Ligand code: SF4
């Protein structure tokens with residue numbers, strides 16, 4: 001289940017007090033999900049006792065964030081059989097590795113996004129992924145082509 | 157190195173910092189476990205040295221009234237060739253697993269009854285890709301990413317969602333079927349023969365029973381289409397291979413359509429081709445009667461008590477054959493060549509420890525599409541199937 005900003009928002013104080021540096025609690029929720037902000041930046045949550053239960057719930061639903069990479073990607077290794085569909089379909093690999101992953105072989109570039117190690121997909125270099133950084137695109141090509149849903153993204 | 161985990165024979169496997177790169181999970185398990193549970197040289201349960209084991213094997217084979225050689229799908233073409241010579245010398249039977257796998261399709265290709273192509277051609281040119289009665293995700297995991305749907309090819313360089321049309325035919329929505337999304341179609345088949353009819357009708361412009369009109373239209377748009385047929389297709393045809401072959405040939409009047417068997421053990425096709433070169437048949441062959449017959453398949457020979465000795469190479473029939481067949485193996489003498497201590501090896505009168513083709517020893521194998529691949533082993537065993545079989549042949 002991908003986590004949405006709305007789910008996070010519901011558990012925030014919703015006072016738009018701006019102490020976190022954001023104009024609204026909603027925009028704080030967005031940044032939290034993108035890991036541009038930390039939960040600790042919302043001071044009221046920690047200072048005011050009435051938010052105790054909400055804080056606990058927030059910590060719980062944000063747990064997967066710790067496991068995910070900077071692009072919100074999660075690979076469930078136990079579901080992966082190393083078929084390589086995701087690697088070959090990835091548009092970045094096609095562009096940067098036309099003689100390797102682009103034509104179905106194991107990646108030949110130094111730091112591909114993904115490769116298969118010991119039969120399982122591993123993330124080598126997330127920085128090449130289209131979902132990374134400021135101008136990111138919400139690409140889902142690898143996830144869409146995994147036959148067993150071994151790949152998921154926090155943001156859907 | 158080359159992975160011999162299945163008939164894709166992927167050639168891009170690397171070993172780096174003791175990690176195996178690029179092989180799928182099936183291949184990884186195949187490659188990484190080659191040192192586990194090695195077979196022992198044994199004669200009637202007693203450990204012996206290699207010379208003694210070979211000597212006993214020769215004795216048993218010499219005294220056989222009606223011997224059979226069986227297996228051979230995971231060994232090299234070189235070893236298969238010697239095995240055929242041994243069967244000839246013994247006036248025995250020879251068979252592999254292809255008689256209950258895709259042997260009929262390979263045979264039709266070798267006899268040039270149906271048009272086939274290589275997987276490299278598929279990568280470069282194919283548009284409509286039909287997976288019929290097979291779930292490559294399990295049996296040949298990298299097939300789609302390495303050869304067919306996903307890779308960019310010379311004339312297919314715009315990617316799978318524009319340059320390919322995927323068709324998955326199966327009795328259930330398999331993992332592979334889940335990939336049939338845009339520019340694709342999944343057909344849940346109940347009657348394969350009826351589906352063959354539907355394709356024929358659709359190509360001729362008539363109304364088909366199964367909803368395949370769109371597929372026929374797409375095929376006609378392209379100059380290269382391919383069907384990858386698996387066991388589901390084989391059993392779905394219920395013996396009516398000719399009907400399917402004639403459909404393939406008729407279809408080619410409307411659009412180029414090639415057939416490639418969807419894969420099996422690493423060198424099953426190699427066995428079919430080797431035997432075909434030597435005797436003109438692909439499997440279940442008798443050197444006494446000089447012909448192939450359904451009754452000469454290894455399970456049938458066992459069931460009908462036609463053999464008294466079996467030379468079994470690289471397969472474990474006591475675990476893999478149905479019990480009513482495999483129990484018959486207790487009644488005959490078995491000489492087993494295997495790198496692994498299989499159940500059959502443990503119960504054999506003579507067990508000889510061999511090497512893993514492609515990992516510990518080299519040679520040639522034949523990919524599912526007929527392309528010959530030179531193995532690149534990471535070790536160099538002196539005792540392999542070729543060595544052992546050659547010495548057995550000399551001993552006879
Ligand atoms: S500090 Fe917390 S309560 Fe205040 S605006 Fe930010 S998220 Fe909302």
Ligand code: SF4
Nearest residue numbers: 090129130139141142
């Ligand atoms: S999200 Fe897109 S760019 Fe990133 S790894 Fe997956 S396919 Fe490649």
Ligand code: SF4
Nearest residue numbers: 080081083084086146
């Ligand atoms: S597509 Fe899925 S199963 Fe295949 S390698 Fe990628 S994550 Fe693993």
Ligand code: SF4
Nearest residue numbers: 159161162165166183
């Ligand atoms: S697809 Fe077959 S040959 Fe290729 S890596 Fe996997 S098991 Fe080995």
